[in-house]
Each structure stands twice: as structure tokens, then as C-alpha cells.
Amino acid sequence: MEITVDQMYQIENKGHDMGFLKKFMMENAGAVAVRRLVEKFGSVDSKNVVIFIGMGNNGGDGQVMARHLAGHNANVTVVLLGTPDKIKTEESSWNWSLLEKMPSVKLVTGNSTDFDFKPDIIIDGILGTGINGDIREPYASAINFINQTNCYKFAVDVPSGMDPQTGETASLFTKCDMTVTFHKMKQGIPKRKDLTGELFAEKIGIPPEAEIDVL
Template sequence: MELEFVRKMKSVKLLTGGNLEDLNNLKFEIIIDGILGTGISGEIREPHASAIEFINGKICHVVAVDVPSGLNPDTGEANKRCVNALMTVTFHRMKVGMPKAKDVCGEIFVEKIGIPPEAEDGVL
């Protein structure tokens, strides 16, 4: 539903997927990183590795969704290929390793998503 709303905005050019080479000559004001999530392990493989390098090579604002792609949110260790975000919007609560990784997370915002305390405490 939100994607359809964004598609109707004439001032916004939405780019998803495709060939990174086709995007090289474009200028970006903002890139939203949602490539990888919290369950990463090991080295970042293709096509994700190239996408992360592409993002880090652009001069623009980068916003990470939940965690920057390539960051282990439990330890705060950044993979060799990790998105360098200006800002990270994470959900429910701060991931344990994020305070140690402010260099790749940037400014961190925690947004509530309606998880009740009973569910978190294992009561249910």
C-alpha cells in the first residue's frame, strides 16, 4: 500500500532491483538500505556485495531499515562489506550491538511496532 503511494508521487523517482551498471550515472539524494536483515552470517556474497559497494560509493543520504546491511546486530561487528548509513530506523527496541556500531549505523531511531510486553517477556 505504501509503495503505491510513493509511486504516485511525481517528484520521487523510485528505483528497485535491476542492473547496478544502469544506475551508475544517476544522482541520488537518498538511498534506503533494506538489502539484508538481522540474520546474516559469514561473508556477504553477490549480488548483495556489489549492491553494498554501490551504496557506499554514492554521495547521498543513506537510511538503513532495521540494521545496516552487513552489520551483525548482536555483536556490533561490521562485515567487510557493510552499508555506512547516515541514519538507521530500527524497530521495537535497540539491537544489542548497535551502540558499538554508530560508525555504520549513524543516528539511530527506535520505532515501536506494537509488540506487547507480555510477548517479549515470554509470558504468552
């Protein structure tokens, strides 16, 4: 069953209010995304992975992936597209404070629009269901860098720049090899297999009771 983005936010909020906190959803999202990626490659040991993250919870999922990938011995660089004090949510900030205690993960922050990496894998955790309007800097430059770089590309929840409700794109958007979306498929995403690549919808532990009166 495909659901709307609005239904997804309602289910997420109801699950949180039941006590299954958003930080647990985020943890499961990042963990299952890494499981799919590791399955794809067999091993990510010594792979150079660059994770671009935005200031919302899509970026939070990307941060969880960074921690798990470090556990799989990947060489992980996280590029926060802004400054840590501007991270929007408690659960994403909480994950950032964890990464700051992990020398195994390289952190890059700020509003730079000049990127110079040679990754084996890029993870796009820039924008998810919270996309609104045309893409602003520094997100725009990050999306351009991703599209210009020849490597494997993995989208967290949805390729950034695509509206997961309609499948329509902003003027800039990423084109990925694999997309893992969470809880249930959002209506617009499967319309754009040209941008998602292999597409999976994965459960993240939200109690089915959180769907009552929503679906």
C-alpha cells in the same frame, strides 16, 4: 533496554502467533521509518529515492517504505537484488505484488551488479537481522554502489553488513546517515554509531505480551 537478535525473533514469532501478523509489523516498520525520513527532510516531494532491497524481510520493510514514499510524491525506484519468484517470505511477496500495481514506483529486478542511479536518498533494505556469513553477489555490488554514491543514506533496521548482535562487520558494509531499528534496540547496533548515523528504535505495534517469557 537492549535485546538480543534471538530474543527479537522470539518476540516477533510470539506476536505473530497471537494474531499480530508479520505483515502488520512490516507495515508499521516501513511507515515509522518513512516518518523519520520525512521529518528529517521536511518534505521528500520530488526527491529521487533509490531503495535497494534484499530477498528477506529487511527488503519487505523497504518495499513498504517505497509505497509510503510514493504517497509523499517522491520519485521512487526499488532495486530488487534478485528475481521476484525468489522472495523468501509471504509478507514480502505480498508487498511486491502491491508494488507491481503501482506505476508511481519504478521497479528494477534481476541479478545485475551494474548500477547507474543519481539519487538524493538511498535506502538500504538489503540485509537486517538475517545476515549470515560474508556478503554474496549481487548484494556485494549494491553495497559498494551505496558507499561510492554521494547522497543521504538511510538504513532499515541495521546498516547492511553489520551484525546487529555484536556490531562486527562483514568485509563489506554500508555507512549510513540514519538508522531506524524496530521494537527494541539490538545489542550490537549502538556500538557502531560510526555506521548507523542518527539512531532510533521505534515501536511497530507488537503487543508487550509477546515479550512474556522472552525478556
